[in-house]
Amino acid sequence: MNIYELDTPAVVIDLDVLEKNIEDMAALCRELGITLRGHTKSHKSPEIAKMQVAAGSKGIVCQKLGEAENMARAGLDDILITYNIVGRQKVRRLTELARYRRITVTVDSFAIASGISEQAKLDRVTIGILVEIDTGGKRTGVQSPAAAEELGKQVQTLPGLELRGLMTYPSRVSSKPIIEDVVGRFKKASLSLDIISGGGTGEEWESKELGFTEHRSGSYVYEGLSRIQGSSGNEGLSAERCPLRVITTVVSVPTADRLIIDGGMKTFRLFPSMPYGLILEDPRIKFSGMSVEHGHVDTSESNRKYIVGDKLTVIPTYQEGVTNLHDEIVWARNDQVYRVLRNHGRGKVK
Known part of the structure; x- marks a missing residue:
């Protein structure tokens, strides 16, 4: 798949x-x-x-x-x-x-x-x-x-x-x-x-x-070999350096310069710090905010037209925090699913 x-x-x-x-x-x-x-x-x-x-x-x-x-x-x-x-x-x-x-x-x-x-x-x-x-x-x-x-x-x-x-x-x-x-x-x-x-x-x-x-x-x-200080920008986040990414779906395009994806704070991190993450498909679009279940994306600097159902891949600013929010982790190679793992370590904070 x-x-x-x-x-x-x-x-x-x-x-x-x-x-x-x-x-x-x-x-x-x-x-x-x-x-x-x-x-x-x-x-x-x-x-x-x-x-x-x-x-x-x-x-x-x-x-x-x-x-x-x-x-x-x-x-x-x-x-x-x-x-x-x-x-x-x-x-x-x-x-x-x-x-x-x-x-x-x-x-x-x-x-x-x-x-x-x-x-x-x-x-x-x-x-x-x-x-x-x-x-x-x-x-x-x-x-x-x-x-x-x-x-x-x-x-x-x-x-x-x-x-x-x-x-x-x-x-x-x-x-x-x-x-x-x-x-x-x-x-x-x-x-x-x-x-x-x-x-x-x-x-x-x-x-x-x-x-x-x-x-x-x-x-x-x-x-990679050094910490990424993503809170001050997306510098350092890249597909070559960061293996973890979150695939999301566009669920709404309410205006010409804004879209909504199906991942918010409960997907990425509760009360995350800006800029939330790097969107790989189009670095010109950026998160403008997050609510609990919605990711708000500013598309004003992009000439691409997005529609409901489009997929966007996000490298989160704080990847470690994302791991603890999800039941499943998918391993992939060359965009093909290699293995689906239950995240048994999730919530092991005691």
Whole structure:
């Protein structure tokens, strides 16, 4: 079937572009001499994660426990979860996962670590631990090298836990003094540094410069070797770089300079930022707005006449957000449907 015969809106991934992005990142990390650990939160797909691993990714990264469970059920192993696991329900799920997969999680407090330890001891499993240090991301993470050292020492005393090293986000060369300090402290205290994990697509060389053992990249599957800053324009969005696109249908042409497609906020992203995306068939037409189920397109600069039923292909500004809105993802090659996948990772935010 041709992709333009699909019912719309349809999320379609161009396999040729996807494969190129995955291979390019693997090759870049090999050239830099830094181990790649592919992040999966962008695509949420075990099938794509397996492609990342086949290309050279050492295990995978998940942001949420639900994502990790989905990946583990599909056979993936060596999973790093870069999120604080809080509460008995989640900790029980974590230890169940650790019964049959190698699991590592990040922590930034004794409260998090001790909660995991208590359940791991009861269930007789071992959970790997990375101490997260905040080096400028201003998100989670201990706030100083001294605090990281103290937490590392505490983790070593807790049953069911295995200290494996350090983690930070994003990788920034400007944080080198902090990294050197915390690494020095860990070495002096004989704390494990098997893993020093940095992250951020486009910052692989910075992880190498900082002496990290691995780098977490994920957005590259949809965006190539660097992030696309689409909120300020469509610069960077292209069919050669971005494998994910949404095929839509023109459902109304109310005026000579405006048309409506069958994809709005629920298709592309709730409360998206302008300019929403690049329309491949005619770059002269642009989104003028979005309502919940309607995409508003300005055609005033185009000399093409559109009619109801025409198909328009959109590369969304925020492709990662689109993935989490759809039940099905279509893989295609040369505009022919190759495979239709259920999006089992959708909504795995717990």
